[in-house]
Amino acid sequence: xxxxxxxxxxxxxxxxxxxxxxxxxxxxxxxxxxxxxxxxxxxxxxxxxxxxxxxxxxxxxxxxxxxxxxxxxxxxxxxxxxxxxxxxxxxxxxxx
Numbered sequence: 121x122x123x124x125x126x127x128x129x130x131x132x133x134x135x136x137x138x139x140x141x142x143x144x145x146x147x148x149x150x151x152x153x154x155x156x157x158x159x160x161x162x163x164x165x166x167x168x169x170x171x172x173x174x175x176x177x178x179x180x181x182x183x184x185x186x187x188x189x190x191x192x193x194x195x196x197x198x199x200x201x202x203x204x205x206x207x208x209x210x211x212x213x214x215x216x
Contacts, residue, residue: 123135124150125210132203138168182203
């Protein structure tokens with residue numbers, strides 16, 4: 121199992137490294153023990169965090185209310201929790 125995610129029942133915890141201000145939002149592979157995501161949102165006034173949560177909700181095919189930023193609101197290193205998704209996080213890397 122990868123170091124960048126954990127599944128516990130219907131909860132998935134992701135460890136992410138975020139690069140805001142990119143040309144487009146995309147998965148950029150692994151960055152140490154985190155999944156690197158480039159975000160097409162500027163790191164100002166919570167815009168990047170809001171865009172990240174929407175992007176993760178889309179990736180995992182869940183409503184936004186099931187995605188929660190648990191750690192790293194002011195940091196590039198973040199922990200996100202997703203509830204009740206049928207998407208396997210390991211498939212995200214193979215879709216690059």
